[in-house]
Amino acid sequence: MVDSPAEPPFMRVGPGIAASPVVLSVPHAGRAYSPALLKASRLPVAKLESLEDRLVDRLIWRAVAEGSTALVAQTPRAEIDLNRDEREVDAAMVSPPPAAGTLLASARTRGGLGLVPSRISGSGAIWLQRMTGVELRRRIDEVHRPYHAALARLLEEARGRFGVAVLLDCHSMPSRHGEADSPDIVFGDRHGASIAPNFLAVAVEAAESAGFRTERNTPYAGGYITARHGRPDRNIHALQLEIDRSVYLGPDLRSPGSGFEKTARMIAAVAGALARKALEPAQDIAAE
Template sequence: MSNQIDRPFSFRQGNSSLLVSMPHSGTVLLPEMEKRLTEAARNLPDTDWYLPELYDFLNQMDVSVIHANYSRYVIDLNRPVDDKPLYAGRTTGLFPEILFSDQAVFLEGQQFDEATKSRIKAEVWLPYHQKIGEELQRIQAQHGYAILFDAHSIAAQVPMLFDGTLPDFNFGNNDGHACPVNLMANLADIVCQSSFSHVCNGRFKGGYITRHFGQPEHHIHAIQLELSQATYLADRHQDQHQGHQPDYQLDHTKKQRVGAVLHQLIEALLAYGQSGELKLGTN
């Protein structure tokens, strides 16, 4: 590994009460890492594809945004640094060794050694989380409260993680512990008025970022959205007969449709805070 890990995240500061985090959108690998990955892992199949593009309206809304530059195969920023499991059943860890397809990430014997893991924790995981904490404190000092929206996406069908097909919008607030119940209900109501499906605190209740930073008692509120990639990626049936997986492609028609709902969700979060309820800490 090189002596320096460059730019673990990208960040833009806004002046609103909201910070949007995208911990799994990164695609950068460490030097020489690609040749240590299995063929199945080299196209980074578990990436939260195109999230910065999907939320490209955030800058115009003066929202703070942080997104990871490194792939989750370098380190998973939505796991605790001690790698304590967040969900019962099979899942991937801080340093993933299996894909969501249950295939290996690394070739045999090519996983990171402990010294490398320690460096990655210090130079990728810690700076990302420190920046979230600092920005939430800054926002709270300015507005009297802060909201964290942790943005994710995932394939609609992942048999290792859940049965059947995932709803389009999957909201999580750690079973009501990370933000007021009615804040999440407001978002769910918006999706109900669209043609998309949704669930609250279903298979995805919020990962480490939501659970750690969501502290309503301190006027810092967090909610996670796990968006089905079927809502914005092009259908992937083409090229399957050629024996390889096609690239992940953004469907611009789908993006426009789901993007309108995402824009409404962000507007609702900003309006909810301005209503004064979060400053009062009401539930």
């Protein structure tokens, strides 16, 4: 199957020139399911949609209206996962299989959630047949690499203008509200590797002030996007934000719920707090 997308794979939203040091990334909310992709699937579109971070692209509107720039995927996660290394491929789903030395084995690929998802929990295998190596390369060359190149440009643009850039990588997570003390949101900073502690602290404070229970790095410590783009030593910081879907979606977990606007305000508050911290004057260090 070779499937050229009818929709652009992603879009930039927000000001044409960076008005804030904060850049938002929404890699998993794409809903542009092409006819060829649906024809290749043994599962109905409703099952493929379960891979989405449902409507997270709509949650960011307040943050964008207040000056943040965002890069929003339109290509669905079922086609290619932008939060995976391009080498995280299940060789068994590609014909002919890629050379073993070109792949990166991970728990995600073993679980069917690699660069191209191969299975959905409770539903089984996704695809009717193995994809061609040509199609895999097309998805990498036309979607994955351009997305990350565009995100890197936005961060460099922000850093060039403000001296620092902060990436807020926005996701949703399955509901855990049946569990005791379950968080509403989880911040992931690769256990301190992707963002300076003072930025993480203001993000947590903003979310908790907005009425959300937070956790750090458990069970989500940040994925490929935060690992690739977070470079605190270069004044480019990255933080993953995971939001419990039951917090902002209705009982069907598909449509906006009563908490939708509150969650949008929280994201804007976190982006605003990160921007204010980034724009603080650098502290002079007194000579000793």
